Amino acid sequence: xxxxxxxxxxxxxxxxxxxxxxxxxxxxxxxxxxxxxxxxxxxxxxxxxxxxxxxxxxxxxxxxxxxxxxxxxxxxxxxxxxxxxxxxxxxxxxxxxxxxxxxxxxxxxxxxxxxxxxxxxxxxxxxxxxx
Amino acid sequence: xxxxxxxxxxxxxxxxxxxxxxxxxxxxxxxxxxxxxxxxxxxxxxxxxxxxxxxxxxxxxxxxxxxxxxxxxxxxxxxxxxxxxxxxxxxxxxxxxxxxxxxxxxxxxxxxxxxxxxxxxxxxxxxxxxxxxxxxxxxxxxxxxxxxxxxxxxxxxxxxxxxxxxxxxxxxxxxxxxxxxxxxxxxxxxxxxxxxxxxxxxxxxxxxxxxxxxxxxxxxxxxxxxxxxxxxxxxxxxxxxxxxxxxxxxxxxxxxxxxxxxxxxxxxxxxxxxxxxxxxxxxxxxxxxxxxxxxxxxxxxxxxxxxxxxxxxxxxxxxxxxxxxxxxxxxxxxxxxxxxxxxxxxxxxxxxxxxxxxxxxxxxxxxxxxxxxxxxxxxxxxxxxxxxxxxxxxxxxxxxxxxxxxxxxxxxxxxx
Numbered sequence: 001x002x003x004x005x006x007x008x009x010x011x012x013x014x015x016x017x018x019x020x021x022x023x024x025x026x027x028x029x030x031x032x033x034x035x036x037x038x039x040x041x042x043x044x045x046x047x048x049x050x051x052x053x054x055x056x057x058x059x060x061x062x063x064x065x066x067x068x069x070x071x072x073x074x075x076x077x078x079x080x081x082x083x084x085x086x087x088x089x090x091x092x093x094x095x096x097x098x099x100x101x102x103x104x105x106x107x108x109x110x111x112x113x114x115x116x117x118x119x120x121x122x123x124x125x126x127x128x129x130x131x
Numbered sequence: 132x133x134x135x136x137x138x139x140x141x142x143x144x145x146x147x148x149x150x151x152x153x154x155x156x157x158x159x160x161x162x163x164x165x166x167x168x169x170x171x172x173x174x175x176x177x178x179x180x181x182x183x184x185x186x187x188x189x190x191x192x193x194x195x196x197x198x199x200x201x202x203x204x205x206x207x208x209x210x211x212x213x214x215x216x217x218x219x220x221x222x223x224x225x226x227x228x229x230x231x232x233x234x235x236x237x238x239x240x241x242x243x244x245x246x247x248x249x250x251x252x253x254x255x256x257x258x259x260x261x262x263x264x265x266x267x268x269x270x271x272x273x274x275x276x277x278x279x280x281x282x283x284x285x286x287x288x289x290x291x292x293x294x295x296x297x298x299x300x301x302x303x304x305x306x307x308x309x310x311x312x313x314x315x316x317x318x319x320x321x322x323x324x325x326x327x328x329x330x331x332x333x334x335x336x337x338x339x340x341x342x343x344x345x346x347x348x349x350x351x352x353x354x355x356x357x358x359x360x361x362x363x364x365x366x367x368x369x370x371x372x373x374x375x376x377x378x379x380x381x382x383x384x385x386x387x388x389x390x391x392x393x394x395x396x397x398x399x400x401x402x403x404x405x406x407x408x409x410x411x412x413x414x415x416x417x418x419x420x421x422x423x424x425x426x427x428x429x430x431x432x433x434x435x436x437x438x439x440x441x442x443x444x445x446x447x448x449x450x451x452x453x454x455x456x457x458x459x460x461x462x463x464x465x466x467x468x469x470x471x472x473x474x475x476x477x478x479x480x481x482x483x484x485x486x487x488x489x490x491x492x493x494x495x496x497x498x499x500x501x502x503x504x505x506x507x508x509x510x511x512x513x514x515x516x517x518x519x520x521x522x523x524x525x526x527x528x529x530x531x532x533x534x535x536x537x538x539x540x541x542x543x544x545x546x547x
Contacts, residue, residue: 001430001438014440018430018545020384043542044382044473044529048371050433073385073431076438 003069004081008062015061021046022054022068025088050074056084134238153318154325159332159354163191165512166350166359168337168373169366170194172203172313173490173497175320175331176505177365177512179237182327184506185513191330191359193337193352195369199317202367205435205467206498207390207424209403209414211248211308212273215264218523218535219476220271225520226503227273227307233502239319242312242417247402249278249287249302251452257407261303268305276304286401289455297408297451308403310414316501340377340487347377347487363512365490365504367497368433368468374491377484381491382473382529384544387432387466388424388495389441393459395419404452411448413456421459423449427469427495429545436466469495475547476535479507479517480526488512489526494547 001013028038050073057067066084071077132138132151142150165181167174170192181187192198210230212223234241252258258277265275279301280292292299321331332354339351340362349358366373368385396419405412413423425445428437442464449456472478472492477500479490490508493500503520510518517524523535529542540546 012440013430013438020431020543020545040530041380045380046371046382046384047375047380048384048431050372050385053431055431071430074433076432076434 001071001076001078003057003067003078005059005062005065005067006081006083007065008059011059011062013057015059016057016067017060019056019058022056022084022087023047024056025068025084025091052079134240153322154331157330157332159191159193159330159335159352159357161356162189162349162358163330164189164360166190166357166362167192168350168362168364169201169369170198170321170331170333171201171365171367172199172317172320172501173367173493173504173508174363174365175317175324176501177363177490177508178329178331178505179320179324179327180506180509181513182324182329183236185509187509187513188328190324190328191332191357192324193335193350193357194331194333195336197333198321198331199314202467202469202493202497203317203501204314205390205465206313206495207412207414207422208310208313208416208498209248209308209412210243210311210499211305211403212499213248213250213264213268213275213303213305213308214537215267216476216535216537219537220267220273221520222503222507222524223500224268224271224273225506226500229502229506230311230499231307233311233316233319237319237323239315239322240312241315241319243309244311244417245307245309246414247304247306248308248405249283249304249402250405251283251290251299251302251407253297253300253408255300258300265303274305274307276306278302278304287404289399290404290452291454294451297406299452302404302407310403310416312417313498316498320501320505337373338376340484342377342484342487345483346485359486361486361488361512363488363490363508365508367470367491367493370470370489370491372433374482374489377482377487379482379484381489381526382478382542383492384431384471385433386427386429386469386471386545387434387437388427388469389437389445389464389466390422390424391442391445391464392416392423392462393421393456394462396421396459399455400453406448406452409444409448409451411445411452413449413453420462421456427471427545428466432466433468434466435468437464469493469497471495471544471547473529473542473544474534474536475538475540475544477504477524478526479504479511479521479524481511481515482526494544
């Protein structure tokens with residue numbers, strides 16, 4: 001399998017190690033009331049789909065970045081590669097903006113901003129791919 | 132038809148015209164007492180033991196493809212009981228005992244060959260850990276012998292004892308371990324179950340479970356609705372996919388494991404040999420091919436094929452301990468889908484849905500477990516309580532923190 005690294009271009013999968021389902025980015029809140037259940041699910045239960053699967057790969061023998069790779073588990077085809085940090089940051093900023101904004105209008109702007117940010121990141125990635 | 136030397140002679144003298152089909156090909160009935168989903172080794176063994184040891188009647192095995200098309204026909208045929216943990220060793224030892232009497236039980240030649248397994252050790256620390264494991268095995272009634280380098284040399288003179296990186300210092304031998312003809316195990320169980328009235332229904336895809344108020348009452352299949360008193364699922368690599376239809380998320384990931392075979396050679400390898408410093412295991416089939424394997428590929432997969440880096444890694448493992456195989460030509464390689472559990476140990480248990488039972492999480496050790504898995508799953512289905520050697524193989528052990536982690540790798544399925 002060849003993973004198209006957003007910074008480094010196509011790299012062989014053997015340079016990477018895989019952690020598992022990308023939902024591991026979303027660590028549950030340990031102070032929440034249902035933390036027991038949430039951590040049980042987080043740690044042990046998996047969707048394990050046949051088909052598209054978002055998963056965390058670590059470029060261990062490269063730039064040591066974490067990637068979110070969308071891969072088809074039936075064909076091994078890699079559909080999309082993104083930096084895990086971008087995805088985590090986007091999720092966090094979305095969360096904090098949603099939490100901060102009290103008006104619906106504010107929420108809308110936040111969502112729009114995140115969307116714009118996402119597109120921007122994607123564009124940069126594509127640019128880097130070419131170079 | 133009972134197979135024996137007399138039936139063989141009789142058929143030979145009559146021109147082999149009277150051999151009967153080995154099992155029937157029945158249409159499914161609308162209701163069974165017990166339906167087993169999955170016609171692999173474990174499912175067929177379950178049906179056989181339900182009928183033969185628990186006196187159950189009216190049983191069906193539903194198989195999506197043809198029986199023996201999954202991992203029972205794709206493994207490296209190794210049978211052993213060299214485990215460490217209390218929750219595992221009695222189970223696998225029970226399995227080995229069943230293997231020893233299997234051919235008589237099912238009246239079928241499974242080519243069970245107790246040619247022994249040797250786990251090599253390469254350091255003093257590893258020797259100590261093998262002593263510990265050997266003692267654990269003996270405490271549970273299994274056999275284990277620690278070999279020093281001289282003893283090992285007399286058995287396997289061809290190993291690379293002078294390897295600078297991984298010197299071979301000795302091995303842990305289990306003489307009763309060995310290999311069995313994997314396809315024959317599936318066919319033998321199928322035939323024996325069929326003779327006891329079990330309906331084996333092939334090309335019958337389970338598309339949904341009938342669940343009402345938390346009770347499972349049957350399955351929807353490509354051959355129509357089949358109602359059942361109890362439903363047992365034993366579908367290995369497809370476990371998550373099938374159980375998702377019942378709304379369950381499980382502590383399982385599906386991974387691909389590759390296996391390899393060379394051209395046929397004269398007898399060179401006496402039993403099963405495993406590398407202690409990497410992951411490599413090898414035996415020689417009765418046809419002469421060297422059958423070997425190593426690690427799983429490491430990423431989730433439902434494709435029954437893997438990639439080349441693992442291929443290379445496995446071959447490097449082989450070359451590190453027995454350079455003589457370097458000139459053998461590869462004949463085939465293939466892959467199977469493993470139901471890797473979160474602690475590397477299996478699950479034979481009820482599910483949160485009444486009358487729905489689960490047999491899964493075999494990682495890549497399912498073949499050796501086939502008889503005990505069938506027996507324990509049959510016990511659970513018939514009696515609604517776990518068999519005495521399977522009391523720790525529970526689905527809720529992850530929530531309780533009662534993991535059976537032989538390797539100590541934690542909740543990381545691709546490391547087990």
